[in-house]
Amino acid sequence: MSVLDQSVPGTQHPDGFSAGDAESQAPSPAPVLELVDVVKTYRGSPPVHALAGVSLHVADGELVAVVGPSGSGKSTLLNVIGTLDRPTSGRMLVEGQDATSMSDASLAGLRAARLGFVFQQFHLLEGADAVDNVASGLVYRGRPRRERRQQAIEALQKVGLGHRLRHRPPQMSGGERQRVAIARAIVGEPAFVLADEPTGNLDSASAAAIVELLLELHAGGSTIIVVTHDRDLAARFPRRISMRDGRVDEQAA
Numbered sequence: 344m345s346v347l348d349q350s351v352p353g354t355q356h357p358d359g360f361s362a363g364d365a366e367s368q369a370p371s372p373a374p375v376l377e378l379v380d381v382v383k384t385y386r387g388s389p390p391v392h393a394l395a396g397v398s399l400h401v402a403d404g405e406l407v408a409v410v411g412p413s414g415s416g417k418s419t420l421l422n423v424i425g426t427l428d429r430p431t432s433g434r435m436l437v438e439g440q441d442a443t444s445m446s447d448a449s450l451a452g453l454r455a456a457r458l459g460f461v462f463q464q465f466h467l468l469e470g471a472d473a474v475d476n477v478a479s480g481l482v483y484r485g486r487p488r489r490e491r492r493q494q495a496i497e498a499l500q501k502v503g504l505g506h507r508l509r510h511r512p513p514q515m516s517g518g519e520r521q522r523v524a525i526a527r528a529i530v531g532e533p534a535f536v537l538a539d540e541p542t543g544n545l546d547s548a549s550a551a552a553i554v555e556l557l558l559e560l561h562a563g564g565s566t567i568i569v570v571t572h573d574r575d576l577a578a579r580f581p582r583r584i585s586m587r588d589g590r591v592d593e594q595a596a
Contacts, residue, residue, distance in 0.1 A: 374400035374436075375534055375566055376424065381433035383419055383589075393419040394430065395589035401535070401568065406561040408577035409570045411586035417570045418539055420586065424568065425458055425537045426450045438534055455483035459528030461538035465520045467512045473499055473523050474508050480527040498526040502556055518549030525556060535566035542576065554579060 383394035393416050401407055409417050422428040423435065426442055435442045437453060445453065459480070467476050477495035478488075486494075499508055502522045512520050521541060528536050538557070542550035554576055561567055569580070577583050585592040 375403045375438055376401040376568075377434075377436040378424070379434040379436075381423060381430045381435060383416075383423060383428065384431045392589055394423065396433070397589070397591055399584065399591055401566065403534075404561075404564055404566055405582055406557070406566075406580050407568045407582045407584060408580040409568065409584045409586060410572065410574055410577045411592070413572070415586040416589040417572075417586055419589075421537055421539050421568065421570045425460060426454055451483075456531070457534040459531065459533035459536040461521070461524050461528045461536065461541045463540040463543040465512070465524050465544075467520060467523060467527075469512050472509045472511050473504060473515075473526075476512070476523055477527045477530050480530045484531060494530050495526070498530040499523070501529070502526045516549065517545050518552055521545060521549070521553055522556065525553070525560075529560065529565065535568060536560070538567065538569040540571055541569060542571070542573065550576075 377400040379398050381394055381397045382392070385391040385393060395416075397416075397420060409420060411417050419428065423430050426437075426445075430443060433443070437457065440453070442450065442453065468479065471479070474492055474495045477498050478491040481491040481494060484491075496505075496508060499505060499522075502525050504519060504522050504526065507515065507519060510519075512523070515523070521544075525536075525538075525541070528538075541557070542553050545553065557567055557569065558579070569577075571577055
């Protein structure tokens with residue numbers, strides 16, 4: 344390391360700027376997700392303009408809440424981000440890759456490797472125990488069954504369900520089933536987790552516990568985007584994006 348590199352903030356370099364200035368001028372890290380003028384229109388009479396030119400970026404490690412009234416485009420935005428739906432126009436980059444130009448097969452691979460999903464309706468296999476439900480999130484990774492199950496156990500322990508490994512969804516509360524769904528979303532250590540109304544079907548106590556879990560996962564370094572109609576929930580998140588009529592109305596930190 345050179346003498347200049349060891350300078351304390353505020354120390355003047357020979358060319359006149361300080362080390363502190365150099366740090367403040369350092370480029371920001373590349374976003375893990377970037378949308379550029381994304382439009383999504385559904386055919387009909389009249390056509391539905393679900394997204395009307397959305398541009399935003401999400402940095403690695405952010406926790407973002409997307410809020411807005413019913414029909415504002417929140418869920419459509421999440422589906423586009425999650426590559427479950429292609430935009431009509433515009434660009435979306437995931438870790439620098441242009442997802443809008445990928446084939447369906449490439450998008451499926453991207454979803455399996457880099458994206459984790461949490462849905463309001465859980466979407467768990469009723470006849471499978473918690474471990475097998477979570478391990479199902481790794482099927483498309485091509486990993487051996489034993490490895491998948493071990494990773495599933497670790498993910499369940501991470502969300503506080505180490506004592507419910509062999510229980511099936513009908514034997515669990517709504518909050519526990521949502522924890523299983525979150526474990527399934529994070530088991531492959533995706534680039535980011537997408538959650539669509541993850542507390543919508545839960546009682547207030549279970550919902551509060553899920554919010555705390557999301558905050559803990561974020562504190563551990565996960566990048567999380569949550570769609571919610573609950574502004575009280577969103578107020579606890581460090582960044583909030585408000586949508587109206589298919590547009591980003593405002594962003595607040």
